[in-house]
Amino acid sequence: MSGLVQAETKEESDQRMAWFRDARFGMFIHWGPYSVPAGEWKGKGVKDNAEWLQSYEKIPVAEYTSLKDQFNPVKYDADAWVRLAKDAGMKYIVITSKHHDGFCLWDSKETDWDIASTPYKNDLLAPLAEACRKHGVKLCFYHSIMDWHHPDWGKKEPWRGNALNPSPDMDRYTAYMKAQLKELLTNYGDIGILWFDGEWEDAWTHERGKDLYAWLRQEHPKLIINNRVDKGRQGMAGMTKDDKYAGDYGTPEQEIPANGLPGVDWESCMTMNGTWGFSKHDETWKSAETLIRNLIDIASKGGNYLLNVGPTAEGKIPAASIERLQAIAAWMKTNAEAIHGTQTSPFPEIPAWGRCTSRPLENGKTRLYLHVFDWPADGLLVVKGLKQKAESASLLADPSSKLEVKPHADGLQIQVPATAPDAIATVIVLDLPQLSLLDDF
Ligand code: JFZ
Numbered sequence: 001m002s003g004l005v006q007a008e009t010k011e012e013s014d015q016r017m018a019w020f021r022d023a024r025f026g027m028f029i030h031w032g033p034y035s036v037p038a039g040e041w042k043g044k045g046v047k048d049n050a051e052w053l054q055s056y057e058k059i060p061v062a063e064y065t066s067l068k069d070q071f072n073p074v075k076y077d078a079d080a081w082v083r084l085a086k087d088a089g090m091k092y093i094v095i096t097s098k099h100h101d102g103f104c105l106w107d108s109k110e111t112d113w114d115i116a117s118t119p120y121k122n123d124l125l126a127p128l129a130e131a132c133r134k135h136g137v138k139l140c141f142y143h144s145i146m147d148w149h150h151p152d153w154g155k156k157e158p159w160r161g162n163a164l165n166p167s168p169d170m171d172r173y174t175a176y177m178k179a180q181l182k183e184l185l186t187n188y189g190d191i192g193i194l195w196f197d198g199e200w201e202d203a204w205t206h207e208r209g210k211d212l213y214a215w216l217r218q219e220h221p222k223l224i225i226n227n228r229v230d231k232g233r234q235g236m237a238g239m240t241k242d243d244k245y246a247g248d249y250g251t252p253e254q255e256i257p258a259n260g261l262p263g264v265d266w267e268s269c270m271t272m273n274g275t276w277g278f279s280k281h282d283e284t285w286k287s288a289e290t291l292i293r294n295l296i297d298i299a300s301k302g303g304n305y306l307l308n309v310g311p312t313a314e315g316k317i318p319a320a321s322i323e324r325l326q327a328i329a330a331w332m333k334t335n336a337e338a339i340h341g342t343q344t345s346p347f348p349e350i351p352a353w354g355r356c357t358s359r360p361l362e363n364g365k366t367r368l369y370l371h372v373f374d375w376p377a378d379g380l381l382v383v384k385g386l387k388q389k390a391e392s393a394s395l396l397a398d399p400s401s402k403l404e405v406k407p408h409a410d411g412l413q414i415q416v417p418a419t420a421p422d423a424i425a426t427v428i429v430l431d432l433p434q435l436s437l438l439d440d441f
Contacts, residue, residue, distance in 0.1 A: 146198025
């Protein structure tokens with residue numbers, strides 16, 4: 001890693017990462033001119049990832065650029081979006097300031113390929129920044145390193161057409177990116193995370209990644225930067241190869257690590273259907289149950305869940321996404337305590353009945369949150385591996401409930417109601433005087 005990173009003590013780094021570690025849940029927003037064709041080009045439906053349309057269909061820059069004339073998100077309501085996220089328990093929002101097509105959602109002094117050149121004209125990031133400030137949600141930017149529009153982006157792809165420079169100059173391109181990042185980091189208040197992407201292309205080097213990371217942290221010491229700023233990411237599993245690479249956390253994509261990764265920060269980004277950018281063809285929506293259980297699964301393993309929405313060109317978050325976020329909000333209303341600011345499961349194995357998150361209490365006590373997915377038919381929940389007595393057990397949804405806890409050959413058993421109070425995940429709070437696990441666990 002860069003010298004600047006080494007200069008940071010463990011305490012300083014823990015302090016900088018603290019809000020991210022407590023958050024556990026964020027909203028990803030993929031939005032840009034690709035939401036106009038919305039996964040269809042010249043009558044043909046495009047497979048997944050509607051935001052890749054330009055590359056999939058090899059659309060020359062000159063032709064793709066005309067999409068700006070139809071990008072007019074008059075129904076955009078930043079305050080409503082932030083409230084939707086906040087109610088679902090999302091503590092941060094990562095929006096595409098620029099995706100691979102190079103289009104900028106704000107009025108950039110560095111290019112005309114931006115929102116100011118559309119019929120809508122108005123900066124899309126400013127109202128979002130204001131709403132985030134108002135509702136206490138951290139604003140973060142996804143900023144693509146790869147840029148199909150910029151003539152100096154260093155990969156020569158003939159399909160891009162006239163805008164393609166025969167000798168792209170990556171130094172000039174990097175200067176362009178830095179000038180834009182400066183705009184993003186000075187005009188919208190405090191920014192939580194810069195979420196880079198598109199780093200895998202050969203035009204982007206380890207040297208450039210390291211330099212960009214150090215340059216950003218020099219000016220903005222508290223900034224968190226994902227590992228796609230450099231070349232250390234290992235495929236879709238997303239974790240960084242080794243510590244010579246810059247980046248504060250790993251970025252698994254569309255997957256959740258099988259087990260927790262002790263001492264490592266990570267965030268799984270996932271779609272609700274099969275696409276990041278809005279597609280009018282993709283109705284492969286995951287159930288609210290799957291999304292809620294993903295959040296729990298990720299929290300139990302010490303990661304964050306960055307869940308995507310792809311708004312339309314009119315500025316509406318799809319109804320199917322809103323319904324799911326509202327279902328998550330309903331679950332979080334009761335159970336957020338078992339997610340926010342929690343730590344990993346103490347058990348070496350994933351429990352058969354669900355997942356576990358934990359929280360250290362005063363006087364060496366530990367609170368376990370047992371997220372039960374599969375309710376025991378006999379009304380006895382066996383928590384394997386615990387060898388001490390419990391102080392108390394109750395349903396998180398009903399703190400006055402007293403559940404009887406007894407020793408069991410394999411650990412503890414908890415007497416639970418006959419039927420699951422919440423079919424998606426019922427949380428049982430188990431307070432332990434101290435956490436000790438059976439040796440033969
Ligand atoms: C990237 C983007 O390309 C995609 O559009 C979206 O923004 C997502 C969050 O991030 O997705 C990737 C990145 C890398 C690979 C595949 C998809 N890869 O290396 O195979």
